Amino acid sequence: MLEIERRLEAERLAALENLEKVQDQAQLDQWKQNHLGKTSVTMSAFGQVVTVPNEERPAFGKAVNAAKVVLETALAGKLALIKQKELEARMSQGTIDVTLPGRGLRRGRIHPLNLTAQEIYRVVGQMGFQIYQSPEVETDDFNFTFLNIPPHHPARDMWDTFYTDKDNIVLRTHTSPGQIHAMREYCPQPIRVILPGACFRYEQQDQSHEIEFMQVELLAVDKGITFADLKGTLQDFARRMFGEQTQIRLRPSYFPFTEPSAELDVECFVCGGKGCGVCHGGGWLEWGGCGMVHPRVLEYGGYDPEIFTGFAAGMGVDRATLLRYQVDDIRYFRNNDIRFLEQF
Numbered sequence: 001m002l003e004i005e006r007r008l009e010a011e012r013l014a015a016l017e018n019l020e021k022v023q024d025q026a027q028l029d030q031w032k033q034n035h036l037g038k039t040s041v042t043m044s045a046f047g048q049v050v051t052v053p054n055e056e057r058p059a060f061g062k063a064v065n066a067a068k069v070v071l072e073t074a075l076a077g078k079l080a081l082i083k084q085k086e087l088e089a090r091m092s093q094g095t096i097d098v099t100l101p102g103r104g105l106r107r108g109r110i111h112p113l114n115l116t117a118q119e120i121y122r123v124v125g126q127m128g129f130q131i132y133q134s135p136e137v138e139t140d141d142f143n144f145t146f147l148n149i150p151p152h153h154p155a156r157d158m159w160d161t162f163y164t165d166k167d168n169i170v171l172r173t174h175t176s177p178g179q180i181h182a183m184r185e186y187c188p189q190p191i192r193v194i195l196p197g198a199c200f201r202y203e204q205q206d207q208s209h210e211i212e213f214m215q216v217e218l219l220a221v222d223k224g225i226t227f228a229d230l231k232g233t234l235q236d237f238a239r240r241m242f243g244e245q246t247q248i249r250l251r252p253s254y255f256p257f258t259e260p261s262a263e264l265d266v267e268c269f270v271c272g273g274k275g276c277g278v279c280h281g282g283g284w285l286e287w288g289g290c291g292m293v294h295p296r297v298l299e300y301g302g303y304d305p306e307i308f309t310g311f312a313a314g315m316g317v318d319r320a321t322l323l324r325y326q327v328d329d330i331r332y333f334r335n336n337d338i339r340f341l342e343q344f
């Protein structure tokens with residue numbers, strides 16, 4: 001055995017013996033400096049590896065390493081012991097007041113827009129429509145062209161949106177592009193879907209206009225669907241949503257992607273049609289747009305318009321929520337003020 005190996009062995013025994021006497025963290029730190037610090041016997045032995053004759057070098061290296069590991073392991077064990085003792089001491093001093101009430105978890109709640117949307121899903125679900133999710137970021141084709149609004153068409157002004165630097169990528173202005181996605185996925189089967197989600201428009205924001213809002217859109221495609229089906233479905237939907245007696249009204253209108261097209265009004269559910277502040281005395285509330293799916297749109301979706309027909313209707317969830325909860329400013333919905341959201 002080399003002289004240095006003998007010294008390592010003696011150091012190991014001395015170090016472990018000293019460790020027995022260590023009582024607290026400060027003493028442990030001192031011990032670490034003495035026995036595992038740069039100038040300690042063990043650590044400085046690493047520097048002496050080069051002085052050992054070649055043939056003994058590997059064995060020596062191993063021995064130094066092993067000595068270091070033994071000390072480190074002992075250190076870790078002692079540290080755990082000290083921590084445990086500290087904890088026990090603190091607990092036995094009784095500084096924890098077990099009678100203090102716990103910290104309550106704040107309950108989250110469902111956003112008012114989603115409350116309305118969930119009610120809509122429940123109602124149309126009973127009527128046989130399934131939810132179909134489609135992208136909020138769209139291509140120009142899906143938001144416009146496939147909905148029979150070609151690039152030159154002035155109707156694009158009605159759905160002015162946010163354009164991106166990427167060619168043809170836009171934020172959708174309505175849920176109608178989802179019609180094309182659903183048709184392309186299901187063609188040639190019949191379709192009954194509800195398309196929900198966020199839409200975006202280039203708008204001047206005020207009490208009743210937001211650059212982001214939520215829509216739901218109904219789409220039915222099948223053989224032999226008529227305008228009577230559209231009207232009957234919307235009437236049924238309104239009654240299930242707002243009450244048995246609720247009336248709807250369809251006013252002729254124009255949308256490039258439906259023909260014929262109509263505006264959908266619902267009898268004011270605040271005054272029951274008598275006229276009040278909410279419906280500005282008229283007794284009717286504007287609720288959305290609807291119509292028979294344009295033959296060209298059916299074609300873009302893959303359906304033969306000679307065989308299939310369909311109807312579509314799009315409704316604003318924000319508007320409905322404003323009315324439902326008598327909220328007077330649409331901007332409350334998205335500015336994340338907890339004082340507002342907590343009321344639902």
Ligand code: PHE
Pocket residue numbers: 173174175176217255258261288289290291312313314315
């Ligand atoms: N997409 C239209 C809008 O946002 C609403 C609509 C949907 C009209 C479906 C007709 C049919 O204004």
